Amino acid sequence: MGESLRIYAKLVGAQGRAQASYRTSFWLDLIGSSIIVGADLIAVLVIFSRVPALGGFSISQTLVFFGIALTAFSIADLVVGNIERMRNYVRMGTLDAMLIRPLGVLPQLLANDVGFRRAGRVVYAGAVYVVALSYADIDWTPGRVVLVVSAPLFGAVFFAAFFVATATVAIWWVESGELANALTYGGRDLTSYPISIYGGWFRRMFAFGLGFAFVAYYPGLALLGDPDPLGGPAWLGWASPLVGIAASGVAALIWRTGVRHYRSTGS
């Protein structure tokens, strides 16, 4: 265990050095990728310049949801976001090489191409979250202090599960292209707004069926101390660890099944 951890650390370190050696490119990437995610925040601000509330929530409340969702997503994207490239590894047959090494396939994939340039997004997201919290007028209790940190972390676990599960699809469907984006980037957008704006079956399916409501909406409500307009009990705000772990379990199952059924493209 200790031995393999040391190897992974070396792999990640080598990646970091490799990426930092193209300095201008690295910094451009780091800054650029943080600016891009700014478009979502602009969208929220512009929307609230036209209406006073969305699904029963003001801008300061919505920004708390937005902050949790963005921070959670950025952490997941930094750690496992590279798994998006799975389809390239499958198509080009480079996954074969990882299968014959005496290390886990998933950690290898992740260590192989860590997106250090995405670190800027985590900083940006964290800043948005902190600003949102300071505007939201939160009545701080010890419980809320725990929640304010745990919500984005377990949200990140939840998003990471979706990154892994959707990337596995490439094993069966090599040309799945941007399909995974529907649930990863789509999930980020979905959780950035109050769940109460989504209608009927769509809300049942994604917010509750897949669990996206527990990333930002319920923890956010618990932080704000506001009741759920959908009538959910207050303890749901504390359910995100459970939901995150459950999602990870399902993702691990899908991943193991996928790797067991992997047949090289032969190219």
Add this chain to the structure above:
Amino acid sequence: MGLVTATTDRVTIRNFAEFASLIGAIAASGFRRFWTYRQATVAALATNTMFGFLRTYVMLAMAALTPVVAGYTGPQLAAYVWTGQGLLGVVMLWGYADLADRIRSGDVVTDLLRPIHPVLNYLAVDLGRAAHGMIFRFLPPVAVGVIVFDMYLPQDLSTYPLFAISVLLAVIVCFACRYLVNASAFWLLDHRGVVMVWLFVSGLFGGLYFPIRFLPQWAALLIWLGTPGPSMLQAPMDIFVERDPFRVQLAIVGVQVFWAVLMLWACHVVQRRAERKMVIQGG
């Protein structure tokens, strides 16, 4: 290598019919190429549909409070979202690297030997691709929008031909912008920075995340007239949802014509500069 340079005489084309059939043949090749990417098309449609749902619910939440938001009613906003998700694949806002890849590999040199201006050649391929996109990327999301939501459909017959013209112009403007972004690879070894700026600006100024008219009027006007953004995405969407009376719709198409001509001219100039630079570099 002999004396093949970028300044080699291009094969002259005798008449317009020959020219038109050439463009047609190239466009058809673009159509066929994308017809072979069936699985990728299905995957992209699923993603567009997901984002269509998400954005529609945000817009409907706005319309629930204010019946008319910046001149759009709820059904019009729904139509705005779904035509936007459809047109995304038609104008191909993202994911175009054909030219940049060829510049990096050096294959771009062969483009200069074709009997047709390189910009026109790439444009013809892109028009064929857009025709494919109109059938397989535009219609399915719009159909989902119509079935699931109370979505506005054009009431005036005149809107349909105007929409078709506007889409064509949007494809041309967007193509020209993408061409310029790609052509920056002639000068920059790594043009990722330019691509990033493009990703940010195109979605925002194109009106993908929210209609530009949600902004204060002076800002909206500045973006419409001062940038090609709205001309490559929002223009056909605004025409489709009939947000404005007919003469304003015509004015929107006029702005698009202006940007199409200006951006194609810019492509032409940049291409000439790039060709000279390539000769200097020794090909």
